[in-house]
Amino acid sequence: MDINQLVRKNVQKLTPYQSARRIGGQGDVWLNANEYPVAPHFELTQQTLNRYPEPQPQQVIRGYAQYAGVQPDQLLVSRGADEAIELLMRAFCEPEQDSILYCPPTYGMYQVSAKTLGIKTKIVPTTKDWQLDLNGIEQNLENVKLIYVCSPNNPTGNLINAQDIKTLLNMAQDRALVVIDEAYIEFSPQSSVVSWLTNYPHLVILRTLSKAFALAGLRCGFTIANKPVIDTLQKVIAPYPLATPVADIAAQALSKDGINTMKLNVQYLNDQKQKFADQLTQLSLVEKVYPSWSNYLCVKFQDDKDVFNNLWNQGIILRDQSKSMGQKNIIRISIGTQIECDAVITSLKTIE
Missing domain, CATH: 3.40.640.10 (Type I PLP-dependent aspartate aminotransferase-like (Major domain))
Known part of the structure; x- marks a missing residue:
């Protein structure tokens, strides 16, 4: 039996959203999903897993x-x-x-x-x-x-x-x-x-x-x-x-404590973003670093450097945005830790 015969026609034609995890990759530096780079710590306080939760907690x-x-x-x-x-x-x-x-x-x-x-x-x-x-x-x-x-x-x-x-x-x-x-x-x-x-x-x-x-x-x-x-x-x-x-x-x-922690996260990432942007603009293979009011940067690189695949092969996983933005060699880079951002800069210098 061909199960596809039962699938709705619009779903048969559908291309699924290519999330960062769906695309995959192998590496140690993951800056492709706009995540906060450090995991927070929480402990569960509710132990009522035998009951359904509130519809709107x-x-x-x-x-x-x-x-x-x-x-x-x-x-x-x-x-x-x-x-x-x-x-x-x-x-x-x-x-x-x-x-x-x-x-x-x-x-x-x-x-x-x-x-x-x-x-x-x-x-x-x-x-x-x-x-x-x-x-x-x-x-x-x-x-x-x-x-x-x-x-x-x-x-x-x-x-x-x-x-x-x-x-x-x-x-x-x-x-x-x-x-x-x-x-x-x-x-x-x-x-x-x-x-x-x-x-x-x-x-x-x-x-x-x-x-x-x-x-x-x-x-x-x-x-x-x-x-x-x-x-x-x-x-x-x-x-x-x-x-x-x-x-x-x-x-x-x-x-209150959680929101204060979030604000410190934002301050850290904004400071890190500015420092990272300054470092990127000093590289000759970078054509433009676009202004950002988020936790990532869009960067346009020189056409002949194949930056995305070069870094991918080095285990630095970024997000290629060339198709969605209609321009070649535009890469979105999530703001990571100092070590992660330094790894990106070091690898880009080797490509230069």
């Missing part, structure tokens, strides 16, 4: 609401922000009728989730400086229910102009939800749009504990929106999205 909700400056009823916790991306589509988009709109180069799961669910996609590439093409978006809003904007953007690292986001919100009023993916916002907290929720009922914000909180392995994300949106998402989310150990650790991470 209240300690986690209250902790994140206080941290984000919103009300608990404006929050939904999910299995990473990836689940939230898909929940919005399941709740608001009719398959084969409605569309989502996104602006590459940006996070690839917006497209993959839509195609998995049979939802149409509209693509409006960003401008040359990686800002929103507002005219292009306005011309493509028919049947669009969700507009995804990542800021700081992955993989480019830049912030989306705040005034452009406001223009987009006004443009989409009574037509679509505008979803601002703030997975990296802790590296530029003054740029968050959470305070705009009062004025924009169709604004949705996505957050995660994976980056600045150093908990990528926990898979814990948040949707921040006004109550009608949250109530709608509650209808389609799984009954128990967070396992008890996940909720336990998330609550600890959102304590």
